């Protein structure tokens with residue numbers, strides 16, 4: 001399997017302009033600034049789908065990953081997936097869920113020919129769906145680094161979910177250190193406790209005196225110093241990482257196989273979306289031949305994606321137009337994985353993709369509506385890929401959390417509430433609608449308390465997390481001091 005950049009000139013993949021899975025595993029962007037995608041999507045046959053109905057989650061993950069990671073020996077890949085997708089890692093299932101299913105599916109509503117289902121993706125160590133991919137990434141990184149006898153220092157900034165998922169995936173891993181910046185005293189007590197209570201010597205929590213953007217700017221400033229970056233083997237694990245996207249493809253197959261009994265049936269998915277990483281995996285599953293009817297992107301008040309799927313206009317927001325909402329992991333001003341879909345939409349033309357995303361930098365967006373003066377008319381092709389969208393507000397979230405608690409007897413988190421609100425607007429007879437549950441309610445308890453007047457239940461082991469001893473340093477937003485801290489701790 002060869003990988004190409006979304007900004008590469010439209011020539012056939014050759015060994016000089018394309019790369020293998022292991023080449024792009026530890027990296028981020030392609031050197032031309034594009035994102036990696038397979039030169040072509042592996043196809044899945046009906047016979048394979050039939051055979052996959054019987055597999056465990058770990059075995060299914062192996063079958064799908066082997067189509068993309070063709071340069072990793074199969075026995076090694078099988079061992080990595082077996083070690084990642086276990087009931088012990090994904091142990092935070094609700095009492096009535098079967099944790100051995102890893103991503104258990106629950107029927108919320110059935111009748112009138114429509115079916116609404118919820119797929120639990122948040123039973124991993126940090127109670128959010130990012131564990132699904134990050135846990136695999138931790139094991140893949142450790143494997144690849146051991147082979148290359150190399151080390152990696154992961155450096156990033158977080159406002160909550162990504163940083164904790166990365167730390168829980170990389171803790172105790174050979175050859176890896178994590179330096180994670182967060183805004184001092186700006187995370188919820190639960191989120192801070194989750195990260196800071198890790199005592200592993202390879203995890204470095206750094207609370208920056210400032211807001212998230214200050215922490216993010218520090219990461220950019222340090223990463224722009226290429227000599228420092230190379231010398232200290234600095235890498236990232238952000239949402240554009242290809243291995244993260246491909247790990248997420250697996251649960252779309254799993255959801256489909258659990259919701260259907262034969263391959264003649266179709267299902268739709270609604271995905272609470274921010275950076276377009278999760279739903280991009282759904283698009284890839286569909287391109288591989290999985291019978292997905294609709295892929296519905298649900299946004300909160302930060303509706304960049306909803307606007308595009310309604311109008312064909314992609315208009316990124318300024319920081320001043322980016323709202324802090326009660327579904328904070330979807331508070332994005334631009335969707336970093338969206339380029340992967342646009343590349344497809346413009347017929348895999350790297351030159352056009354480069355020009356469109358250059359225009360995002362210079363003019364804040366582009367317009368594919370086909371109207372006079374627009375940048376193209378490919379919006380008319382969007383339906384071919386099954387995409388739909390919708391938007392949800394703070395009031396909608398509170399209402400949905402209450403409705404779901406009353407009607408189905410379970411408490412959902414704010415991001416999942418955005419998903420259910422939008423999914424209900426897209427229900428169709430004869431096509432089951434699966435909503436992806438992207439976090440558990442305990443992570444966003446403040447809003448649950450507002451909606452229901454009582455605390456969200458915490459999974460076992462999280463009861464007193466705020467009382468555990470915490471390990472972190474507080475630093476000013478000073479780039480030189482940051483570099484000195486990293487240098488002192490990498491010893492490189």
Ligand SMILES: *Cc1c(COP(=O)(O)O)cnc(C)c1O
Nearest residue numbers: 273274275276277278329438439
């Ligand atoms: C990251 C995240 C999202 C958004 O996922 P994308 O892949 O960025 O679209 C939604 N919900 C939760 C809880 C998240 O942590």
